[in-house]
Every structure is written in structure tokens, then in C-alpha cells.
Amino acid sequence: MKFDLAIVGAGVLGSFAALRALHSGKKVLLLEAGERARGATVRNFGQIIPSGMAPGTWRGLGLRSLEIYRSLEPKMDGALWQQGxxxxxxxxxxxxxxxxxxxxxxxxxxxxxxxxxxxxxxxxxxxxxxxxxxxxxxxREMSAESGLLMPRLWQLLAADPNLTLKPATAVAGVEESGDGATVTTAVGERFSCRQVLVCCGHLLNRLFPQHLQIDTxxxxxxxxxxxxxxxxxxxxxxxxxxxxxxxxxxxxxxxxxxxxxxxxxxxxxxxxxxxxxxxxxxxxxxxxxxxxxxxxxxxxxxxxxxxxxxxxxxxxxxxxxxxxxxxxxxxxxxxxxxxxxNQRGVLLKSISPAVHLATGIGGKGMSTGPALMERAVDSLLAGRPLEECLEQIQ
Ligand SMILES: Cc1cc2nc3c(=O)[nH]c(=O)nc-3n(C[C@H](O)[C@H](O)[C@H](O)COP(=O)(O)OP(=O)(O)OC[C@H]3O[C@@H](n4cnc5c(N)ncnc54)[C@H](O)[C@@H]3O)c2cc1C
Missing domain, CATH: 3.30.9.10 (D-Amino Acid Oxidase, subunit A, domain 2)
Structure with a gap:
């Protein structure tokens, strides 16, 4: 089976990227090393606070993220709420x-x-x-119980027949192949897909360390x-x-x-x-x-x-x-x-037409990640490099 988009890492960035791609009618493979999300996304305060961002690009992304969260709130069974x-x-x-x-x-x-x-x-x-x-x-600002939000969001995503969710699946390699890429898991399963988006959080040494373990x-x-x-x-x-x-x-x-x-x-x-x-x-x-x-x-x-x-x-x-x-x-x-x-506030990078990296969002991922990934996924599905999405934002 060929997926339109494989996403490695199902923290806030990977999961909201999946949500966007599914909204666009794409076939999505979401792979997460943990049985559940285990990274920054579930260790945080769950404060969704565009108010902390500088006015301009990042506050704008925060305000759009609030809209996305608000649209999800009725389906998240108390894991998201608005008390300012x-x-x-x-x-x-x-x-x-x-x-x-x-x-x-x-x-x-x-x-x-x-x-x-x-x-x-x-x-x-x-x-x-x-x-x-x-x-x-x-x-108008919201709060999330992140440890509850993520399983509920995964449940919502998994209800879409276009999603294949694979928790407890570490990705060991991503290679270009033909007109797309092949994702190989640690146990040797292989999946072919048109595009791959790596949202690996702070685990910078597993895939593409040459692009992630950099000075900035x-x-x-x-x-x-x-x-x-x-x-x-x-x-x-x-x-x-x-x-x-x-x-x-x-x-x-x-x-x-x-x-x-x-x-x-x-x-x-x-x-x-x-x-x-x-x-x-x-x-x-x-x-x-x-x-x-x-x-x-x-x-x-x-x-x-x-x-x-x-x-x-x-x-x-x-x-x-x-x-x-x-x-x-x-x-x-x-x-x-x-x-x-530290230069642009996030690392968004297309290292080939089919392989893209999204991490380095720092302490604002819960507040701005959903809207950022909306733009990032739209960019890569349109065949534009991820960096361009960042230029449009800034
Ligand atoms: C203590 C703390 C408090 C915070 N408080 C807030 C807050 O209140 N508000 C706010 O806006 N932001 C907050 N943040 C920041 C926010 O949590 C992060 O910006 C955001 O969670 C980053 O999301 P991510 O998806 O990039 O990374 P992560 O949540 O770390 O997700 C990355 C995922 O990728 C998976 N992965 C990595 N490599 C592989 C692989 N090879 N194969 C398969 N899976 C892989 C990991 O298992 C992990 O689940 C806080 C962060 C921390 C740590």
C-alpha cells in the first residue's frame, strides 16, 4: 500500500500534521516509538497561550491554534477547556x-x-x-490535560479510515525510493509513501542527525x-x-x-x-x-x-x-x-522532494504547533519545500 504521507513521531506536531493531511483526504501513516506519546507533548503544562508569543507571526499561529483546539474541544471529553x-x-x-x-x-x-x-x-x-x-x-485562552488530550486525539485520528496508526513502532530508517520514500521500522517492516515528515521532538540523533544536530x-x-x-x-x-x-x-x-x-x-x-x-x-x-x-x-x-x-x-x-x-x-x-x-523559532526543512523535517519549536509547541503544522502540511502536499512555508509565515 502506498501512503500519501508517513509521519514519524506522534507528539503535538506529528499528530496535528496527521489531522491536517486527513482533512485533505490523504492516506496517512502515523508512526510513534512509544505505546503512547511520551515526549514534551505529554510532560508540559498544557497552557495554550498565544499571549506569551511576540505579536506577529507566532502570536498569529497561536491564535489560529486556539481556533483549531476550540473546534476539537467537544470531542476531547474534558481534556481541553477554556478558562483563560x-x-x-x-x-x-x-x-x-x-x-x-x-x-x-x-x-x-x-x-x-x-x-x-x-x-x-x-x-x-x-x-x-x-x-x-x-x-x-x-x-479566550485554553488549557489542556496533555496526557489525556493525546490519546483522545489519536482515537479521533484513528477513526478515519485513511489513517494507519502504529504506536510502539520506532522508525529506524527513511530512504528515497522512486517517486517517494520508504520508511523502515526497527523490526524491519517497510512502508512506501509519497512523502515523509519527521517530527522527532528532541530525539535528534536517530534519523538525519546531520541535519538536526546543528549549531542553531x-x-x-x-x-x-x-x-x-x-x-x-x-x-x-x-x-x-x-x-x-x-x-x-x-x-x-x-x-x-x-x-x-x-x-x-x-x-x-x-x-x-x-x-x-x-x-x-x-x-x-x-x-x-x-x-x-x-x-x-x-x-x-x-x-x-x-x-x-x-x-x-x-x-x-x-x-x-x-x-x-x-x-x-x-x-x-x-x-x-x-x-x-534559535534563529527562526522552528526547524522546518525539506531535505529532498519527499523527505521533510519538523522540530525545534521550543517551548511554544502546544500553543502554536497545530496551526504551524496546518501550514507545513499544506506546503508539502502542494510540492513546496517546508522552508517556504516558514518564509511565508515570517
Ligand atoms: C516541561 C514542559 C512544559 C511545557 N509547557 C508548555 C506549555 O504549557 N505550552 C506550550 O505551548 N508548550 C509547552 N511546552 C513545549 C511543548 O510541549 C513542545 O514544544 C511540544 O510538545 C513539542 O512537540 P513535538 O511533537 O515536536 O515533540 P514531542 O512531543 O517530543 O514528540 C516527538 C515524538 O516523536 C517520537 N519519535 C522520535 N523519534 C522517533 C522515531 N525514530 N520513530 C518513531 N517515533 C519517534 C517520540 O517518541 C515522541 O513521542 C513545554 C515543554 C516541556 C518539556
Whole structure:
């Protein structure tokens, strides 16, 4: 059987690429090494936040991704929901950035609302009053329970007779053949297809390392924590804080960003890329994170797998400055990895007319991946190199 498109890797990029190709009526083969998705896509916060992206290309992709998620929400059985995102300023200067962002939003037609400290506290009573100097609320943003979303999305994809889904299938090779390519799995199965799209996440050393383990690509290692269920505490939607305002590209376009004074925090917060985000799950537990340690693309061969307690301690100290919870019992800790391309914000590359690579989307894959893959798949099905899709976007 000849497939129109074989996709290697079924994280958010690969799965949404499959969704798009199926919508176009194509025969799709989706191959994933894990029994379930195991990469960044299921280790994340599930914050779908175009508000964190710089206005322009990436915010546009985030807004389109929100539309795609919204269209899927009724079929995802509670794994996707809309309760908005709230950014909390921890100083008057950060609050000024929120005001400036509100002006940018008004000019660009993005819905948001400035909240006073009292309004923030009314929305999230667990906020430490001494921390909050004001907030900016994006009512249309969504959250995902990524570990539930992916199996439900796979189920939806697999209901289409044009999809062949092969979990627990590692791809060992991709070769050009005739007018297409042949995909070979680790157990020697071979599939012929017109086009192949490799969405391998941070696993850059398995297929085409010569194109992926390059200087402009880095790997980021993040640490995450989950509290025990906190039923009486209600934190709706996505909660982002002062360090996120300082970190996210969105706020770099605010006039007073450059004159923002130092946060005054221990310099290790900056060195370890720690900024504090929170998202509550249906059982009442709270995801708390995150940190960023960086490795070269070649470093994937020897990635550090340890969870550093000093990082967890720093995150918890800052989290406790932000939220007053009845207790801070941590029941789960994990790390996640993503690859990031540092010049264009994603690595999209056609290495031949039939073989294409898509990875390196960094920390914005849940927020922008669905729309990016819509464009990428349209490009390659039209016979255009993936790079052109990126040029059109930028
Ligand atoms: C801790 C953490 C928190 C984050 N929080 C957010 C957030 O709140 N919002 C947001 O927008 N983004 C967030 N991100 C970023 C986002 O999760 C990533 O950008 C996105 O998941 C990357 O998706 P991907 O499909 O490229 O990679 P992955 O999800 O890693 O998927 C790649 C898949 O390819 C498979 N694979 C690789 N090689 C092969 C092979 N040879 N054969 C078969 N299968 C293969 C792997 O098994 C894997 O399942 C976060 C990331 C992390 C790590």
C-alpha cells in the first residue's frame, strides 16, 4: 500500500500534521516509538497561550491554534477547556508592562482585560496579597490535560479510515525510493509513501542527525512538580507570574521592557531559567514549574537525566511567595526536554522532494504547533519545500 504521507513521531506536531493531511483526504501513516506519546507533548503544562508569543507571526499561529483546539474541544471529553490565562505582576514595573501589553492588544484586536490586585484576588483567592500588583487576563485562552488530550486525539485520528496508526513502532530508517520514500521500522517492516515528515521532538540523533544536530539547535531540559490534590483551592485556567512576564517574548515588545529593573531575586533564578507557572488539574492537584537548562544539539547523546533538588527548592520558594496553599506536598516530579531552533523559532526543512523535517519549536509547541503544522502540511502536499512555508509565515 502506498501512503500519501508517513509521519514519524506522534507528539503535538506529528499528530496535528496527521489531522491536517486527513482533512485533505490523504492516506496517512502515523508512526510513534512509544505505546503512547511520551515526549514534551505529554510532560508540559498544557497552557495554550498565544499571549506569551511576540505579536506577529507566532502570536498569529497561536491564535489560529486556539481556533483549531476550540473546534476539537467537544470531542476531547474534558481534556481541553477554556478558562483563560492570567498574568500576575509582582512589581509596579511589571504592572506597567501589563498596561502596555493591553494597549498592544487593543491595537491588534486581541481580547484581554487589566485586573486590579483586588480583582486578581477575587479570581484566585490563594494568591499572596503581598505578591500581586495587578493582572492581565486573556479570557479566550485554553488549557489542556496533555496526557489525556493525546490519546483522545489519536482515537479521533484513528477513526478515519485513511489513517494507519502504529504506536510502539520506532522508525529506524527513511530512504528515497522512486517517486517517494520508504520508511523502515526497527523490526524491519517497510512502508512506501509519497512523502515523509519527521517530527522527532528532541530525539535528534536517530534519523538525519546531520541535519538536526546543528549549531542553531539546542535542547532544553525542564523540571516540573505536581502537588497533591488541593480540592478547596481553585485556580482556574493558566496562571503566569512576574518571572514569566520577564521571560516571554510577548512583553519584549512593550516600550518599558528595556528599562525593567532587576527582579531582585537570587541570580540562580535567571541562570537556571526559572519562571513560575501554575495549572490545576481536575483532581485539584497543581502543576508547578519550570526551569530551563540548555544543552547543544549534540548533547542529546549524553543528556543529563537527573532531577536537581536545588532547582526544585528554588521553584518551591518562589511558588510559596506567590500562592498561599494549605500545604505544599509534592507528589510527582519529572523532567521534560524539547529542541529549539534559535534563529527562526522552528526547524522546518525539506531535505529532498519527499523527505521533510519538523522540530525545534521550543517551548511554544502546544500553543502554536497545530496551526504551524496546518501550514507545513499544506506546503508539502502542494510540492513546496517546508522552508517556504516558514518564509511565508515570517
Ligand atoms: C516541561 C514542559 C512544559 C511545557 N509547557 C508548555 C506549555 O504549557 N505550552 C506550550 O505551548 N508548550 C509547552 N511546552 C513545549 C511543548 O510541549 C513542545 O514544544 C511540544 O510538545 C513539542 O512537540 P513535538 O511533537 O515536536 O515533540 P514531542 O512531543 O517530543 O514528540 C516527538 C515524538 O516523536 C517520537 N519519535 C522520535 N523519534 C522517533 C522515531 N525514530 N520513530 C518513531 N517515533 C519517534 C517520540 O517518541 C515522541 O513521542 C513545554 C515543554 C516541556 C518539556
Amino acid at each position: 490565562s492570567l498574568y500576575i505582576a509582582s512589581s509596579p514595573e511589571e504592572a506597567t508592562l501589563l498596561e502596555e501589553m493591553q494597549d498592544i492588544n487593543r491595537d491588534t484586536g486581541v481580547e484581554s482585560e487589566l485586573l486590579t490586585p483586588a480583582q486578581c484576588l477575587a479570581r484566585i483567592p490563594a494568591l499572596q496579597p503581598g505578591y500581586c500588583c495587578g493582572g492581565l487576563f486573556y479570557p 539547535v539546542q535542547i532544553s531540559k525542564l523540571q516540573m512538580l505536581r502537588t497533591e490534590p488541593l480540592k478547596p483551592v481553585k485556580i482556574p485556567g493558566n496562571l503566569l507570574t512576574g518571572l514569566s512576564i520577564r521571560r516571554y517574548d510577548a512583553f519584549k515588545s512593550c516600550p518599558s521592557y528595556r528599562s525593567l529593573p532587576d527582579s531582585g531575586l537570587d541570580p540562580r533564578y535567571g541562570e537556571l531559567g526559572i519562571h513560575m507557572l501554575f495549572r490545576q488539574s481536575a483532581d485539584g492537584s497543581l502543576i508547578v514549574g519550570d526551569s530551563h537548562e540548555y544543552f547543544s544539539a549534540q548533547g542529546v547523546d549524553s543528556l543529563d537525566y537527573e532531577i536537581r533538588q536545588d532547582i526544585n527548592d528554588l521553584m518551591l520558594a518562589e511558588a510559596q511567595r506567590i500562592l498561599a496553599l494549605p500545604q505544599w506536598k509534592i507528589t510527582r516530579a519529572w523532567n521534560g526536554f524539547y529542541s529549539q531552533e
